[in-house]
């Protein structure tokens with residue numbers, strides 16, 4: 001039985017912020033591993049600006065480089081597109097593990113727009129990682145109207161496998177301002193380095 005944090009994301013591209021929150025989650029939640037689920041396509045994000053999945057995977061593996069961080073494209077294998085379905089499929093596929101869903105505070109702000117988000121919260125506990133500019137907004141998030149009654153205290157963090165679901169925890173970790181949006185603004189063609197050159201014309 002392993003204790004595993006799930007960090008779903010576009011990773012377009014992966015950056016030190018992902019690594020930072022994963023290492024914090026490992027420590028604060030007493031995890032054995034964090035699995036990065038590199039999403040084929042976030043249902044709420046534009047396809048136009050999404051780099052191909054193989055390029056995002058390669059970059060994520062370069063950034064993660066830690067024995068307890070696992071980079072996966074599990075949603076491709078599981079055939080799931082929405083996180084509520086992914087969570088359910090993970091629990092069924094890996095009954096020997098305990099999972100907790102990790103997200104940055106910005107994700108909680110739009111959580112009420114995710115498909116069947118209450119079902120996700122009934123399937124897995126949720127840990128919300130602090131992110132600059134979003135902490136207040138996360139506490140005021142629309143989804144918190146329902147989730148607030150299931151709030152756990154920080155001192156309960158390591159006992160998450162014993163929580164009754166739904167359960168949500170805010171982790172006040174050192175803030176990290178890195179973001180994929182900022183990287184794309186600076187290097188819009190970052191994925192080019194990870195895509196093999198097409199065969200030269202004959």
Ligand SMILES: Nc1ncnc2c1ncn2[C@@H]1O[C@H](COP(=O)(O)OP(=O)(O)OP(=O)(O)O)[C@@H](O)[C@H]1O
Pocket residue numbers: 007008009010011012013017018021102103104105106107129130131132176177178179180181182
């Ligand atoms: N610096 C950070 N601090 C806290 N959480 C973060 C940080 N960077 C990413 N996350 C979280 O990691 C998960 C995956 O993030 P994602 O791949 O969308 O990166 P991003 O930097 O938020 O991308 P974008 O700027 O394109 O939205 C999300 O839950 C997001 O909130």
Ligand SMILES: O=C(O)c1ccc[n+]([C@@H]2O[C@H](COP(=O)([O-])O)[C@@H](O)[C@H]2O)c1
Pocket residue numbers: 007008009010011037039041042043044045081082083084107113114115
């Ligand atoms: O299930 C949904 O409806 C849903 C809507 C938006 C985002 N998500 C998930 O949220 C995670 C973070 O996405 P992103 O693009 O902000 O990195 C990723 O696992 C997405 O699949 C899920």
